[in-house]
Each structure stands twice: as structure tokens, then as C-alpha cells.
Amino acid sequence: MKLLILQGPNLNLLGRREPQHYGARSLDALSADLDALAEALGVALVHRQSNHEGQLIDWVQEAGAWAAGALVNPGGLTHSSVSLRDALIGVELPFVEVHLSNVHRREPFRRTSLFSDVAVGCILGFGPEGYLMGLRGLVAHLRAAAAPGPGAG
Numbered sequence: 820m821k822l823l824i825l826q827g828p829n830l831n832l833l834g835r836r837e838p839q840h841y842g843a844r845s846l847d848a849l850s851a852d853l854d855a856l857a858e859a860l861g862v863a864l865v866h867r868q869s870n871h872e873g874q875l876i877d878w879v880q881e882a883g884a885w886a887a888g889a890l891v892n893p894g895g896l897t898h899s900s901v902s903l904r905d906a907l908i909g910v911e912l913p914f915v916e917v918h919l920s921n922v923h924r925r926e927p928f929r930r931t932s933l934f935s936d937v938a939v940g941c942i943l944g945f946g947p948e949g950y951l952m953g954l955r956g957l958v959a960h961l962r963a964a965a966a967p968g969p970g971a972g
Contacts, residue, residue, distance in 0.1 A: 820861070820961065822954075823882040823912070824853060826868035827875060827894030827903075833919075844947050853890075856951055860958050872896060876906045883910025888939070888961050890953050892917050897932050904933045913961065915953040918943035 826846065829836060834845035850866050857864045865886070867878045882889060891914045896903055907914055916934045921944030923930050935941050939960050942949040
């Protein structure tokens, strides 16, 4: 099973940007943690990060042909990108929305997500551990969806 890890704007600054909200781990370190868990789970990951909405949309559309699902942190686009939301819906890519910080304990505008209602699940506020939780949950969801139902066979 191959999964997309999609990181939105400014996540390339992890470890340097507002560590009180986002922690001290770099994006590379977070990606390495995810890769280690993916290996243990028997799945493969493709990591993508961009500060450009159109690039993220292109990657989602491409992933529709090869990915079983995605772990998505839209960053600041969480509150504004109808286009990225539409791309995920359009290619029918199951995804878990993840955020390092608890957006409900921050500025009011961060409390509205354009993705949560179409995500398989949402994890926020657990820092880098939230990504690992999200990956475990996504893999479990996809495996359960692929399993034959009662009486099959």
C-alpha cells in the first residue's frame, strides 16, 4: 500500500517556526519518524511539501492514480483552500487531516477547517505524535475498507 504525505505552506519551517505551537522537530525528522512507522506497518510513503497551492493540487490529482490514501496537513490553506479540498474529493482520496497544534486553542480563524468534514478523521494538538497517530489510523481504516465483508468468499 502506497500513501501520500502532503504538507502545506510553511511546514518546511518546522523546528524553526513558532516552536511553542509546532515543536522543535524538523520536517525531515518528522518524515523519518513516519518512514520508520510505515516500514513497521508494511506501507510505503511518498512525502511532498509545497508553499504553493497549485503544486499541492497537482500532487493530489497525480496521487489519485497511485495512492491508497493520504495524510494531509494543509497548513494555512486549511482555512481557505476550496481548490485543494475539491482535488481530494475529486480523486476520491481517503485522507486524515493532521495538525501539530490544537487549532481550537488558537486564533478564532484557525477553528474553521474546509477539510474536516470530508476527512476520514482529524488529529490535532499532539505535535509530531499526531502524525504517527494519523498514519496508524489511516492504515487501519484502509485495511478495514479493503477486507472482505461477512459471508464473502
